[in-house]
Amino acid sequence: MLEEIMPPWVATAELFGDPPDITLFPEEEALVSGSADKRRREFRTSRHCAHLALRRLGMDPRPILRGERGAPAWPPGVVGSITHCTGYRAAAVARGALSIGIDAEPHLPMPRGVLERTATPAEAAALDLLDLPDPGRLLFSAKEAIYKAWYPLTGHWLGFLDATVTFTAFPSPIPSPHPLDGPEAVARAGFGTFAAEIAVHGPGWPARFEGRWLVSGGLIVTAIAVPTPSA
Template structure:
């Protein structure tokens, strides 16, 4: 399902059951030796899933270590994103010559806690969604949350700048299963020259998925 969230040129994969119990490079294992069992399983599934996706890009296997902020340190010339959610793990990768950034998010489909809605959603987002039925099993508020998470995963590696939930405005196009995300906070930098991101969403009844892909700036797409 997550493959449909991204344009051609991006490789998106879901972790297999075996990946949750697989073997890491020693350098990777050292990063989580003191982590709880749940975190170790998630880290392992994410790294092995990402490594398989990278292999399909022609990238040789190598340790995928975390940066100091815990974001993955992708191989040179590659962008990517990893998401975990209640026993689910997916990863997406692509060459920098095609994409400046990628963001993937998966969430349990259950509607967002009402106490969190005003913290996550801008009033204009709630107004736009008021008269439109959400996908079965979830809510537009939960999809807003996921869309902002995937946007942030795409934005942050390019700017190293934190965003609040109200710093981004989401507008859905339900018929196309797509959305636009706009960074509306003027005080933060643009990412690869833009504040506008395009994404897609999906729901399988148990989880919601969102993906954002930011094309490489003109002049880099044909570079090698």
């Protein structure tokens, strides 16, 4: 799923379960040594995805510890993002880029009251145009991906209402030559792009993000990849 909505210069890896034979570095295992079983499983599989993505980038796997606010501490010269939800774990990494943000959510209704805390009235009204059941979770996922892309660039908090998101949905099947094109496209519940206008400003801070989204198989995946200006 993730590879389909990421540019080709981003290396990705994803798993839809928790293989029992995963082996992490001791430093990584120590990060969740006292955690509950569910937390250990999602952490171990997510870190394993990160190792696979680094290998696809041409790098030997290495311990991925925690940086500021608990975000993964990537090797020098690498940016990346990790996500996990029930039934899905994924990682995305790149060299020579500014930032990456990914998020995955189950395609389920939002808990009562959450949409009102994460969406402006205009955003909530626009979700009905996507023709998706319970599209509020898609907006939540996009804003999680936005924060993951935002924080490494600024080091500052970004609230849910500090980003205004506009979605575009592609028709089904996706018209060629879009990279999501293919005979399997008609089975997807939805896919498209999104843009985020940021209301918080600072020197050198991004004012806008662009990303892609995919809803398929009961899952929502959103992704942002920010290249360097030269790229």
